[in-house]
Amino acid sequence: MKKYGIAGTALALLLALAGCGGDDEGGTDGAISGEITVLTQRTDIVNTVFQDYKKKFEAKYPGTSVKFEAITDYEGEVRIRMNTKEYGDVLLIPNSVTDDLLSTFFEPLGTVDELKDKYRFVRNEKILDGKVYGLALTGNAQGFVYNKKVWQQAGITAPPKTPAEFLAALTAIKDKTDAIPLYTNYKDGWPLSQWESFRGVVSGDPDAAIKLAKDDAPWAPGKEHHVIDSLLFDIVQQGLTEPDPTTTNWEQSKGMIGTGKVATMMLGSWSIVQMQDAATNKADIGYLPFPMQPNGKFHTVMAGDYKNAININSKNKATARAWIDWFTDESNYAVDQGGISALVSQPMPSTLADLTAANTEFIELSPPPKGEEGLADKIGNAAEIALNDGKYRQRIVDAARGGEERDQGRDLRRPQQEVVGRQIQDQVSG
Amino acid sequence: MATPTNTASRVSGLSGATPARRLGPGGRRRQGLRRRKTITPYLFLIAPVALLVVFTYVPVVNMFGYSVTSWNGLSPSKEFIGADNYIEIATRPELFGVLRVSLYYIGASVIQIVLALYFATVLSFNVRFRNFFKGIIFFPYLINGVAIAMVFLYFFEPGGTLDSTLNAIGLGDLSRQWLGDPGTINYSLAGTSLWRYLGLNFVLFLGAIQSIPAQLYEAAEIDGANRWHQFRFLILPGIRPIVGLSCILAISGSLSVFEIPYIMTGGANGSETFVTQTVFMAFKAYKVGLASAMAVVLLLIILLITWVQRRVVPDEKVNLS
Numbered sequence: 064m065k066k067y068g069i070a071g072t073a074l075a076l077l078l079a080l081a082g083c084g085g086d087d088e089g090g091t092d093g094a095i096s097g098e099i100t101v102l103t104q105r106t107d108i109v110n111t112v113f114q115d116y117k118k119k120f121e122a123k124y125p126g127t128s129v130k131f132e133a134i135t136d137y138e139g140e141v142r143i144r145m146n147t148k149e150y151g152d153v154l155l156i157p158n159s160v161t162d163d164l165l166s167t168f169f170e171p172l173g174t175v176d177e178l179k180d181k182y183r184f185v186r187n188e189k190i191l192d193g194k195v196y197g198l199a200l201t202g203n204a205q206g207f208v209y210n211k212k213v214w215q216q217a218g219i220t221a222p223p224k225t226p227a228e229f230l231a232a233l234t235a236i237k238d239k240t241d242a243i244p245l246y247t248n249y250k251d252g253w254p255l256s257q258w259e260s261f262r263g264v265v266s267g268d269p270d271a272a273i274k275l276a277k278d279d280a281p282w283a284p285g286k287e288h289h290v291i292d293s294l295l296f297d298i299v300q301q302g303l304t305e306p307d308p309t310t311t312n313w314e315q316s317k318g319m320i321g322t323g324k325v326a327t328m329m330l331g332s333w334s335i336v337q338m339q340d341a342a343t344n345k346a347d348i349g350y351l352p353f354p355m356q357p358n359g360k361f362h363t364v365m366a367g368d369y370k371n372a373i374n375i376n377s378k379n380k381a382t383a384r385a386w387i388d389w390f391t392d393e394s395n396y397a398v399d400q401g402g403i404s405a406l407v408s409q410p411m412p413s414t415l416a417d418l419t420a421a422n423t424e425f426i427e428l429s430p431p432p433k434g435e436e437g438l439a440d441k442i443g444n445a446a447e448i449a450l451n452d453g454k455y456r457q458r459i460v461d462a463a464r465g466g467e468e469r470d471q472g473r474d475l476r477r478p479q480q481e482v483v484g485r486q487i488q489d490q491v492s493g
Numbered sequence: 494m495a496t497p498t499n500t501a502s503r504v505s506g507l508s509g510a511t512p513a514r515r516l517g518p519g520g521r522r523r524q525g526l527r528r529r530k531t532i533t534p535y536l537f538l539i540a541p542v543a544l545l546v547v548f549t550y551v552p553v554v555n556m557f558g559y560s561v562t563s564w565n566g567l568s569p570s571k572e573f574i575g576a577d578n579y580i581e582i583a584t585r586p587e588l589f590g591v592l593r594v595s596l597y598y599i600g601a602s603v604i605q606i607v608l609a610l611y612f613a614t615v616l617s618f619n620v621r622f623r624n625f626f627k628g629i630i631f632f633p634y635l636i637n638g639v640a641i642a643m644v645f646l647y648f649f650e651p652g653g654t655l656d657s658t659l660n661a662i663g664l665g666d667l668s669r670q671w672l673g674d675p676g677t678i679n680y681s682l683a684g685t686s687l688w689r690y691l692g693l694n695f696v697l698f699l700g701a702i703q704s705i706p707a708q709l710y711e712a713a714e715i716d717g718a719n720r721w722h723q724f725r726f727l728i729l730p731g732i733r734p735i736v737g738l739s740c741i742l743a744i745s746g747s748l749s750v751f752e753i754p755y756i757m758t759g760g761a762n763g764s765e766t767f768v769t770q771t772v773f774m775a776f777k778a779y780k781v782g783l784a785s786a787m788a789v790v791l792l793l794i795i796l797l798i799t800w801v802q803r804r805v806v807p808d809e810k811v812n813l814s
Contacts, residue, residue: 139776142567159779160567167569252759307673309762310650444565447778454777457761461675 095385096126099152099377104137104369116394120386127382148376152383155369156189156197158451161437165189165196170373170380172198172387175430182391182405184367187430197370198391201402203331204363204415204425205260207351208338213242213326214349222351222361222421226294229354233303236326245298246316246325249308249460252453257330258291259450262428263364265290267357269429276431276439290355292459299463308460317341321348333368335414336401350417361423365403560785566775571782578786588787591765594679594754595747601683602690602743606736609694614724617702627699634692642756645685646672675763682764686753690746694739701732737806744802745795767791 103109109131117129132151134140142157144150145168156169171194172178178185178195189197214220217236223229233244248254263271265287275281281288298304305311305325319325321342328334332350339345352361371390373383390396397404401414411419418425431438443450560578562571582588612630616623633641648654649671656668671681705727713723729736751768754760760769768791775784 142776145567164568249761250758252761307651307670309670309672309678309758310646310653444778444780447774447780449773449777452777454759454761454773457759461762464673465675 093381095124095382097379097382098128098130099379099382099386100130100132101386102132102134102137102141102151102154104134104155106133106135109133112396112399116390116396119394120389123389124382124385127385129386148374150374150376152374152377152379153371153386154374155200156372158369161441162189162191162431163436165191166194168375169196170375170377170383171196172373172384181407183365183403183407184370184405184427187428188367189370189372190430191436192433197372198387199367199370199405200390201333201368201397201400202365202405203260203333203368203402204350204365204418204423205257205264205331206329206353206363206418207327208320208330208332208334209327209349209351210242210320210323210325210342210347211349212344212347213240213323216240217326223354224356224361226290226297226354229294230297230301230303233298233327234301237303240323240326242323242326243305243319244303245327245329246311246319247295247299247304247308247460248311248313248316248328249305249457250311251313252457254313254328254330255453255456255460256451258295258456260331260364260366261291261353262287263426264353264362265355265357267355267360267362267424267426269426272428272439273431273435276435276442292456294354295456296459296463299460304460308464323347327351331368332414332418333400333402350415352418352421352423361418361421363418363423363425365425365427367405368402556785556788559782560789562782564781565779566781567779574782578783579790581783582786582790588770589767591767591770592748594764594766595750597679597683598686598747598750599744601687602747605687605691606694606739606743608687609691609698609739610736612691613695613698613702614728617699617728618720627695630695631692633689634696636689638689638752639756641685641689642753645681645753646757649681672758672762678758678762678764682754682757685757686750689753694743697735697739698732701735702728705731737802740806741799741802744798748795748798749791 103113105113113131117131120129121127137155138157138159141150141154142159145157145160156165160168173195175185175190175193175195178198182198184199184202185195188199189195213236214232217232217239219232219235223232236242236244262275263269265271268274271287275287278286280286282292283289299308316325316328317338318341320328320338328338335348335350339348342348352363355361371387373380373387377383391405397406398409398412401412403409403412403415411425440451448455559571561573561575563574563577564571612626616627616630620626651668651670651673655671656665659665659668669677672678709727710723713727718726749768750766751772754764754766755769755772758764760766760773765773767787771784771787771791774780774787
């Protein structure tokens with residue numbers, strides 16, 4: 064039989080390759096038991112805080128076991144994995160999944176009417192046909208995280224009310240202190256993508272996203288994207304950012320704002336806790352609203368962060384559901400992370416005290432009309448602007464520094480506007 | 494690690510058994526042996542060919558499939574749109590505009606090949622610390638590309654290694670934003686690429702040079718040839734096929750530069766290459782169909798250039814002895 068030895072080895076190797084995606088049977092629908100796999104983006108706390116959650120959950124539901132899979136490049140990796148059936152039992156809905164695809168990949172968790180009295184962020188996010196597909200881990204407000212001490216040294220004590228005031232404040236910081244007025248974190252890309260979350264903040268209009276999808280000229284003067292992108296452009300052009308944006312370092316930036324080497328960064332309110340942890344004095348870190356007062360008031364948009372959902376192919380949906388409910392209702396994750404809890408009954412976190420003090424109005428964006436779920440993002444992708452990807456705003460920074468777009472005319476926004484306008488017409492007519 | 498050992502023991506087992514059987518008189522046995530002899534090589538081939546098919550050819554065929562759809566990478570339906578993606582590529586000059594960035598890398602690979610040739614020639618003679626230098630030149634090629642990109646980010650940052658070195662030797666005026674300045678970013682990245690791949694060319698050349706019979710050098714020296722003559726008339730013609738191969742690899746590599754700009758700058762600030770742009774299309778703008786078509790186009794361009802190069806510099810057998 065020796066002659067089959069090699070063939071056998073080869074065959075075994077092939078079989079081993081083919082058998083890579085083995086099935087593991089969990090509990091059945093109905094009974095909360097068996098093993099579930101939970102995908103998470105929190106690589107930093109999966110072995111500490113999350114182990115604690117696991118213990119508490121398993122104690123509450125004996126016979127269950129929770130396995131975590133922490134993924135560094137969450138967005139990129141999970142989307143590709145979703146082409147198979149094996150993408151965990153509980154996972155965070157990747158931002159790139161447009162709402163019209165929700166029912167293809169996830170199990171509905173209930174209708175909007177059932178859940179809206181108990182949970183925030185279920186009226187307008189990750190819903191399709193009135194059904195909710197994900198519950199937010201935590202929620203964020205939008206604004207600028209800043210070092211109060213540096214701003215005071217420059218003589219600014221009240222939040223700027225207009226983009227011009229904001230620019231003047233940054234200029235004062237540049238003149239009177241050694242700090243970098245605003246740090247873009249350009250190199251990592253995603254921190255620049257955060258600027259897109261000012262959608263709705265600038266106009267104070269809850270319908271901003273819906274209107275954006277219908278707008279033929281979203282970069283026309285006065286429109287939200289014009290205000291946001293002009294502010295970024297002007298800040299960079301006036302030299303109020305780090306000298307070499309291509310070598311920024313996210314981890315270092317936390318310490319830099321904490322110690323006053325950087326004065327301001329544009330990030331969601333989730334960042335406040337991380338910046339405070341890196342600061343010499345926690346009280347130095349504050350939060351500013353976007354410098355715009357539509358209707359005479361600052362506005363900020365409350366939006367859910369990543370949302371837990373159940374894989375439609377999960378073999379253990381009952382336990383998966385139990386985990387999501389427990390995580391949202393009992394884990395206290397949102398409060399611990401300084402975010403807005405998904406539970407309506409929980410009060411606003413102390414991290415947002417600065418916004419409240421500035422008399423900021425908290426709004427939630429309205430749900431899109433039926434059939435237009437995710438339309439604005441689809442148009443962006445079709446136009447290859449990918450508003451939620453940092454690259455688009457990297458190009459604005461490049462242009463402001465006299466880089467990439469230098470040869471192609473002054474106004475970076477105009478050609479994009481034409482492309483978007485064309486795409487919208489295609490989308491609406493076709 | 495277990496598999497090669499197993500295979501080795503099986504191989505020796507087989508060859509050990511063969512002579513014993515060869516002594517046997519029966520014709521049938523001999524026939525069986527012949528059949529076994531013809532089958533054995535193919536059995537060895539099953540594993541590598543299967544790996545090649547599964548991980549190279551099947552994905553390539555799939556890629557051709559995707560390139561005629563408008564798939565977004567996730568949606569279960571893949572709408573067939575025929576040649577639309579290819580038409581789009583052909584009618585959007587900005588998609589090819591980024592190929593201009595490849596010129597920097599082609600320039601760098603010319604320097605790279607010349608340097609590699611120089612070092613390989615020098616180190617093929619008896620030089621002091623020759624193995625040490627060989628090690629130093631080859632070492633960068635062994636380092637993971639991601640690690641190299643990270644190291645060079647620190648190297649190029651303002652006040653980083655490069656600036657400090659320039660200051661130390663009194664050339665501080667030269668320092669600038671190596672990556673932040675759109676005028677220098679591609680030189681910096683191409684330089685990184687040169688540093689990394691020099692070792693590979695070097696080792697290829699060194700191996701080829703050492704296969705030239707030693708008595709030829711002796712004969713040349715007796716005839717009064719100096720080192721330059723030896724290089725010009727002995728080494729260079731002797732390793733011409735390898736130089737030709739290196740050029741082809743350098744050109745196709747320059748057209749498909751990916752990891753260094755992708756990790757170091759993400760294609761920002763004018764360092765975008767054709768492949769980073771393709772990745773953007775597939776995974777940021779979610780146009781997998783269009784990105785597949787771009788990949789197909791790149792493949793065709795590289796095949797075409799290789800073919801042209803082959804025609805211009807035919808692969809001739811070298812016979813020195």
